Amino acid sequence: MLAQWLDFLGLLAVLALLGAAVVLTAVLREMAPAAGLAGRRRFLLAAAFGLGVLAFAAKATAIGIMVTMPEATLAYLAALQPPKRSPHPRALPRSGPPPVKAPYAWQALPPTAPDPDGNPTTAEKVALGERLFHDKALSLDHSVACASCHDVIGGTGVDGRATSEGIAGQLGKRNAPTVWNAAFQARLFLDGRAPSLEEQAKGPPVNPIEMGMANLAAVTARVAAEPAYRAAFAQAFGPDRAIDIQAVVGAIAAYERTLVTADSPYDRYVRGDKAALDAAQVRGMALFEKVGCVVCHHGPNFSSASRFDARAPYRLFPAYGNDYVARYRLADDLGLALGPSGRGVWKVPSLRNVALTGPYFHNGSVARLEEAVRIMATSQLGFKVMAEPAGAGAVYLSTADHALHRVERRVLGEADVRDLAAFLRALTSERLATIVEGGGSAL
Ligand code: HEC
């Protein structure tokens, strides 16, 4: 390489000298006389041409070097380049690898719910809570227990009605959610107004439609009047503690914390059993993430109001206007909505066991899971659901008005709806599914 290079330089030097001689002769002999120049001016012209030749020689040398030693040349040029600066240097971490957009991490449900401060779960408390949960003495006319609306023995923690029926056959306005896995929720009630199971359990006994007791003191008095309870409370809370409302709801909540279903095909799949879900369910699972259901129904309990992450527990529902709102009267009850916005605000519910806990939504107006999926996709994510999906911008003939319509929105096909519903069915506890099929007992 070096020898070649020296040869090249030598050749260049000879050429430069020859060139200079030719230029000098040409300038002094031919051009200067022709231009009528004499004396010092002749030499100035010659020098100008000479510099031109030198510049040419320098360029030729540089090109020669680059061509013969491309790597060295590039390395040199790279070293000259100033280091690249990010347009937003403050947004980047000072060290470590660049941030990557985290993919959604699917998680199984832990088999036990966490204990809260001040109310540890014990076997005695759970047994007492189970008894209270099934006791009709907690209602005014001894006709309704918690379990009347949340059947956890022969059912799936719900009453199967659109809206619940309380004492004296009175109908409430809302659909009963299941108590299974409620222990994982950071907000309870459909509008999330209770922050814990303990606080939640103070509601139904004094609700005039549900259990109708005059006040919480009356509830405590009912319980304390029963001799068998006195022994059970002493075992659960110690002999010195009087039966107060905090102990009553503490026992009920401790029992509810044992109502956990971590045995769905989804949980098995996430724990590594690849055969736990069928092809439609896996497609539905991918869609559930891709179309954005996970934005609200995320984490192990499929709810952004869960104890795993409760940063956004409430959402507008319906968020986008659509035909379903009038058909199912979805905006008659506005949930937590305060003020004159006119739009409902609801807690994002868990979707575990959702296939067994219909009918759906706060008013129980929707019977089929597929219809609930269509409503969610339309009203929460702005999709249009079509039998045969066409891309945005496509034109289709509507059978309703025989007019051509243009697809303006994101579109979900009926096959996608079926896959999403298939995935939701994979969230069903295998134990609860057997009781429903066999009419047996969960406990
Ligand atoms: C008359 C039927 C009825 C009775 C009796 C009843 N509930 Fe409910 N329960 C409901 C309804 C309806 C809701 C939803 C109400 C709302 O959100 O406004 C609900 C909500 C709940 C929730 C919230 C679940 C969640 O995910 O947010 C829990 C927990 C619960 N009930 C437990 C109990 C307990 C404990 C008792 C007994 C002390 C009880 N319920 C008595 C009908 C009933």
Ligand code: HEC
């Ligand atoms: C922007 C938040 C949000 C998104 C996105 C969302 N949901 Fe929901 N979902 C909710 C809220 C809030 C409710 C409760 C509405 C009510 O009770 O009236 C709900 C209720 C449901 C229910 C009924 C549960 C029951 O027991 O009644 C189902 C099923 C459901 N969602 C499935 C889905 C699916 C499937 C997707 C994706 C296509 C989805 N959701 C996307 C917020 C959301």
